[in-house]
Amino acid sequence: xxxxxxxxxxxxxxxxxxxxxxxxxxxxxxxxxxxxxxxxxxxxxxxxxxxxxxxxxxxxxxxxxxxxxxxxxxxxxxxxxxxxxxxxxxxxxxxxxxxxxxxxxxxxxxxxxxxxxxxxxxxxxxxxxxxxxxxxxxxxxxxxxxxxxxxxxxxxxxxxxxxxxxxxxxxxxxxxxxxxxxxxxxxxxxxxxxxxxxxxxxxxxxxxxxxxxxxxxxxxxxxxxxxxxxxxxxxxxxxxxxxxxxxxxxxxxxxxxxxxxxxxxxxxx
Amino acid sequence: xxxxxxxxxxxxxxxxxxxxxxxxxxxxxxxxxxxxxxxxxxxxxxxxxxxxxxxxxxxxxxxxxxxxxxxxxxxxxxxxxxxxxxxxxxxxxxxxxxxxxxxxxxxxxxxxxxxxxxxxxxxxxxxxxxxxxxxxxxxxxxxxxxxxxxxxxxxxxxxxxxxxxxxxxxxxxxxxxxxxxxxxxxxxxxxxxxxxxxxxxxxxxxxxxxxxxxxxxxxxxxxxxxxxxxx
Numbered sequence: 001x002x003x004x005x006x007x008x009x010x011x012x013x014x015x016x017x018x019x020x021x022x023x024x025x026x027x028x029x030x031x032x033x034x035x036x037x038x039x040x041x042x043x044x045x046x047x048x049x050x051x052x053x054x055x056x057x058x059x060x061x062x063x064x065x066x067x068x069x070x071x072x073x074x075x076x077x078x079x080x081x082x083x084x085x086x087x088x089x090x091x092x093x094x095x096x097x098x099x100x101x102x103x104x105x106x107x108x109x110x111x112x113x114x115x116x117x118x119x120x121x122x123x124x125x126x127x128x129x130x131x132x133x134x135x136x137x138x139x140x141x142x143x144x145x146x147x148x149x150x151x152x153x154x155x156x157x158x159x160x161x162x163x164x165x166x167x168x169x170x171x172x173x174x175x176x177x178x179x180x181x182x183x184x185x186x187x188x189x190x191x192x193x194x195x196x197x198x199x200x201x202x203x204x205x206x207x208x209x210x211x212x213x214x215x216x217x218x219x220x221x222x223x224x225x226x227x228x229x230x231x232x233x234x235x236x237x238x239x240x241x242x243x244x245x246x247x248x249x250x251x252x253x254x255x256x257x258x259x260x261x262x263x264x265x266x267x268x269x
Numbered sequence: 270x271x272x273x274x275x276x277x278x279x280x281x282x283x284x285x286x287x288x289x290x291x292x293x294x295x296x297x298x299x300x301x302x303x304x305x306x307x308x309x310x311x312x313x314x315x316x317x318x319x320x321x322x323x324x325x326x327x328x329x330x331x332x333x334x335x336x337x338x339x340x341x342x343x344x345x346x347x348x349x350x351x352x353x354x355x356x357x358x359x360x361x362x363x364x365x366x367x368x369x370x371x372x373x374x375x376x377x378x379x380x381x382x383x384x385x386x387x388x389x390x391x392x393x394x395x396x397x398x399x400x401x402x403x404x405x406x407x408x409x410x411x412x413x414x415x416x417x418x419x420x421x422x423x424x425x426x427x428x429x430x431x432x433x434x435x436x437x438x439x440x441x442x443x444x445x446x447x448x449x450x451x452x453x454x455x456x457x458x459x460x461x462x463x464x465x466x467x468x469x470x471x472x473x474x475x476x477x478x479x480x481x482x483x484x485x486x487x488x489x490x491x492x493x494x495x496x497x498x499x500x
Binding site: 003048050053054055056057058059060062069070071072074075092093096097253254255256257258260261262263264 | 397398400401402432433434435436437438439440448449450451452454462463464465466467468469470471472473474475481488
């Protein structure tokens with residue numbers, strides 16, 4: 001699954017892994033783009049997997065000086081920052097329909113084999129599917145924490161942060177399933193969150209300390225949502241600190257022209 | 270959801286795998302089938318690695334690239350050594366002469382004078398889902414000759430409207446070429462590299478994954494103002 005750029009694979013023990021999910025507005029991927037770009041993370045390899053659709057392009061994090069070079073970038077790559085002890089997976093293409101489950105299994109096995117310390121899942125959820133209690137909550141950001149991470153220092157960090165946990169919802173709120181138990185039974189739902197919740201559950205089952213960060217949003221210009229999720233994750237891990245008059249995050253060069261080419265201004269004259 | 274003009278449109282979401290999608294039974298059309306010619310099969314059986322030796326492979330994808338390759342690259346002494354069928358389902362009609370609209374095959378040619386030079390003509394649409402299997406199967410039977418490198422050139426095309434540029438599309442001088450290549454590629458290609466944030470999806474992209482086998486690969490993308498419809 002993982003193909004290393006170097007002859008020997010780097011040791012990832014004691015590292016934190018950040019995984020985005022292909023979800024509403026690609027918010028998780030935008031957040032991971034910001035983290036990779038700001039922490040100047042180095043590409044260490046890519047995921048060669050049949051479950052992800054193929055994609056190729058030039059270096060998405062190229063700065064002005066390297067723009068004339070070719071540094072291939074593919075649909076799912078792995079980046080690393082030795083200074084911050086972070087590894088990030090960036091997925092740039094959706095899954096082949098019906099194969100996301102197999103990818104999840106392979107990913108969890110890879111996380112276990114590499115001995116990664118903890119996992120952070122960045123995802124998003126449909127704002128229009130928020131429950132009444134979620135709308136009243138004030139913030140649009142939510143988290144889920146695995147018991148392992150909670151015990152491993154998560155509890156004390158959460159006390160300092162004013163975070164709101166993802167609410168449980170009735171399994172069958174309208175009672176369409178005809179089962180009265182399901183109207184009262186509660187579960188966590190992240191509609192539009194891609195593999196996020198299932199990956200979180202898989203990690204919990206494998207006893208991997210895991211944190212899931214999600215934002216309720218809609219499709220559109222999701223740059224602000226990406227920044228919000230990255231800032232949310234950063235408020236826990238403190239990888240970057242705000243300097244005066246500078247924004248916290250550095251946007252990668254691949255974010256330009258998000259809505260297509262420039263147009264001929266004369267058509268509006 | 271209704272638009273300003275009142276028509277109903279399906280809300281678009283990039284969140285592909287919603288909730289129960291994984292539990293649905295999805296017909297798997299992502300598999301490609303390769304049929305090698307009797308001569309190629311015999312050669313493979315004689316080889317200790319069960320592979321054919323290939324020094325240069327040109328993969329032409331789409332009508333423009335195959336048309337160009339047939340006109341300028343394919344010599345008269347080329348023989349067909351393999352046929353690749355992908356994305357077939359039960360309803361598809363497959364003809365030997367490759368004239369039915371549902372024929373989803375492409376051919377690998379080899380020069381008789383220099384059998385290490387091969388050319389793959391992919392004149393039919395290979396879906397993104399089928400690309401992984403397509404590439405894996407083709408390259409599982411090809412190997413570089415001893416003491417030499419294997420070079421793969423992928424030729425493909427795209428529409429100018431798909432191309433993102435700071436210059437308005439109307440001001441671009443069409444057609445033009447862009448390239449991408451792996452680090453092993455010596456020198457610089459004859460055209461500029463593909464600018465960020467442009468990306469190439471599908472079959473042309475899947476061959477770039479071959480870099481794991483230390484194969485040198487270049488992708489040449491022609492940006493055109495109109496594409497010929499595949500059918």
